[in-house]
Amino acid sequence: MQSTLSQTQLHDLNETLEARFRELWETIHQELHSSDEEQYSDLAGRVHDRGDESVADLLADVNLAVIDHHVEEIREVEAAILRMSAGTFGLCVDCGQEVAAERLTAYPTAARCLRCQSQRERNYAQPGHSKL
Numbered sequence: 001m002q003s004t005l006s007q008t009q010l011h012d013l014n015e016t017l018e019a020r021f022r023e024l025w026e027t028i029h030q031e032l033h034s035s036d037e038e039q040y041s042d043l044a045g046r047v048h049d050r051g052d053e054s055v056a057d058l059l060a061d062v063n064l065a066v067i068d069h070h071v072e073e074i075r076e077v078e079a080a081i082l083r084m085s086a087g088t089f090g091l092c093v094d095c096g097q098e099v100a101a102e103r104l105t106a107y108p109t110a111a112r113c114l115r116c117q118s119q120r121e122r123n124y125a126q127p128g129h130s131k132l
């Protein structure tokens with residue numbers, strides 16, 4: 001039997017995710033500013049004006065290789081925060097079963113239970129591509 005998250009654990013994970021989000025946003029902000037592209041600098045100016053717009057949308061057109069990795073991570077973090085506010089955090093996005101608490105505390109951005117994640121990796125894994 002796998003354990004489920006307590007309210008305290010959920011609260012802690014929320015704090016962790018929010019902190020990571022701010023940290024990544026700050027990093028991306030700086031990376032956008034340090035780029036020569038005017039459009040990206042403009043984008044960076046909207047960083048503190050997040051509003052209802054999701055980061056994923058905002059950064060959809062950003063193609064700077066240097067921030068790719070961070071953009072990918074902040075999307076995962078944001079998705080987890082959104083699941084948190086929607087009350088679906090900790091539920092596997094594929095099968096709807098609860099994701100083990102141990103897995104979530106180790107990987108707060110995990111969107112799938114172990115079973116679905118390994119299923120997905122079998123389906124999508126390709127030599128030379130990193131697995132999430």
Ligand SMILES: [Zn+2]
Binds near residue numbers: 095
């Ligand atoms: Zn699942």
